[in-house]
Amino acid sequence: xxxxxxxxxxxxxxxxxxxxxxxxxxxxxxxxxxxxxxxxxxxxxxxxxxxxxxxxxxxxxxx
Numbered sequence: 001x002x003x004x005x006x007x008x009x010x011x012x013x014x015x016x017x018x019x020x021x022x023x024x025x026x027x028x029x030x031x032x033x034x035x036x037x038x039x040x041x042x043x044x045x046x047x048x049x050x051x052x053x054x055x056x057x058x059x060x061x062x063x
Contacts, residue, residue, distance in 0.1 A: 002026070 002022055006015045 002019065004015055004019045004022065006012070
C-alpha cells in the first residue's frame with residue numbers, strides 16, 4: 001500500500017502528482033497486466049531474445 005504524507009499547506013494536486021509518480025514506479029499496473037494471462041517460460045525467453053536482438057541491431061546501425 002502506498003502512503004503519501006501530505007505536508008501542511010501543500011496543494012492537493014501536488015500530492016496527487018507525487019502519488020501517481022510513485023504508483024508508476026512500483027509497476028503495479030504492469031504486474032496486473034502480466035497476471036491477466038499465462039505466458040509460457042519459453043515464450044518469455046523468446047520475447048526477451050527478440051528484444052535483445054532489436055536493441056543490439058539499433059546500436060550497430062547507429063554507429
